[in-house]
């Protein structure tokens with residue numbers, strides 16, 4: 610009888626240990642990580658658009674816009690307020706809900722889509738404008754070129770490799786999320802480069818607060 614109990618307890622401990630080990634091994638997904646970051650009342654990057662978007666708005670081609678990795682919607686809502694027909698995509702459903710709330714607050718509409726951009730179909734010649742702020746997936750860029758209408762524009766801002774030298778507490782720490790010098794110019798060499806800047810600026814956008822090494826780009830797809 611005593612031996613049976615010892616065996617049962619040993620088996621329970623072993624099962625518990627295996628479950629715990631399994632839980633510890635399972636890596637947290639990007640969606641879980643971003644949902645966790647956005648799960649608060651305040652807007653993590655604020656409600657105002659990226660300064661570069663605001664500054665260049667008048668130069669951008671009006672019409673149908675796609676906002677990649679739009680987060681809580683500060684840039685998507687701003688474009689909708691300025692007459693664009695906006696679709697915004699993000700992996701985080703929590704962010705998408707916050708975007709919808711911001712759009713309601715500002716009295717505009719955004720077609721807000723929860724999707725992983727790694728396998729999201731951007732389509733062909735669909736958009737007058739595509740934006741990409743503070744998200745970097747180099748493999749997406751050829752799809753961006755394809756998804757632009759002739760004369761459509763792409764506006765981009767993201768941390769560059771130099772950001773690592775600034776040892777800031779914000780921004781990516783992994784090279785694959787940082788833009789290397791000239792790599793965008795190579796990808797977009799078949800387009801018209803309207804603007805390119807590789808610089809250090811002072812950011813004041815929610816958790817992005819302080820010096821930031823960034824690359825900014827605006828390109829235009831040639832007319833057919």
Ligand SMILES: C[S@@+](CC[C@H](N)C(=O)[O-])C[C@H]1O[C@@H](n2cnc3c(N)ncnc32)[C@H](O)[C@@H]1O
Nearest residue numbers: 643654678679680699700701725726742743744
């Ligand atoms: C630094 S935030 C920038 C958000 C927004 N662009 C802005 O400037 O406020 C990066 C965003 O990328 C989104 N993201 C990360 N991986 C993604 C993926 N594979 N597909 C779609 N969105 C993704 C995150 O959910 C997050 O909202």
